[in-house]
Amino acid sequence: MADTTSKSYYWKGFRDGSPFIFVAIPFGTLFGVFATEAGLNIVQTMTLTSTVFAGAAQFAALQLLQDQTPTAIILISALAVNLRMAMYSASLTPFLGAAPLWQRAFAAYLTVDQSYACSIVQFEKEPKMIVPQRMAYFVGSVTPITPLWILATYLGAVLGTRIPESWALDFALPITFLAMIGPMMRTLPHVVAALVAIVVSLLTVGIPYNLGLLIAGCAGMIAGAQVELIAQRRKADA
């Protein structure tokens, strides 16, 4: 029984994650092209893309590599871009923490913006899901993306062709994430968290190593939590 429902949750995750192939394919290809232009060979490009598996950090590392940045700074900066993965990991722990260790080790590798964003919405919407169903959904949500991301990187690296700037693929990522944010605005604290994060991220954009992103993320989380507390007190008083 549990197995059947896990299977159907896997496919639900698969469907919910599918829109992101429109991001994974162009961005994987772009990364392959960009990595080749930065002087990485195919083996290096493929190792980077399949082990790090986080577009933004990979692009950041390549950019800094081309700017002749010291190795230590490149590592710190790219990992700072990826610090949000630790927040995702923490945020998923209450939902997936009871799964066996090998599954959690596997889930850690698959923790990316897309799988996190799909899963957290689904887990909060259906709190009665059991852990194997959640794990099935989580893995399902990233299944359409991972192979296509790696394949697209390979094609980009092999072709090495320049993608015309007029395609404006740089904007595939922002549009996709903005499209996801709309449905996330379920309560007032969610809206306040997003607004505070946006304002702080714009104010802190000059701070090096992408630390502004982390500051803005923390500010948004604190704002959301505080508004939630205030709303609870109001409800208790009323």
Added chain:
Amino acid sequence: MTHPDPVTIWTIIIGLAIGSYALRFVFIGLVGDCPMPPWLLRHLRYTAVAILPALIAPLVVWPTATDGQPDIPRMAAAGVALVVGLMTKNVLAAIFSGAATLYGLLYLLA
């Protein structure tokens, strides 16, 4: 094009691979199902709605492709994707209307 030396590249690749995995594993792998305090959970509820907009906002206002110059097609596309997402709760509809806005305006303003 300067070719960075292989030792530097492999140092970065291996460092990023280990570091990224450690960041992803730290909570879900090590904490497991130990109960976490309510204040922590209350903050974590807002991780996604805080980090994702913070990641995108600077890209919308100062796009990389235009060397950081604010750009009408990109801003309009961002606005359309957000509003359609808010109204329809449909991610794909929001993506396609945002992309249509972007390419339509890039074509018209070219």
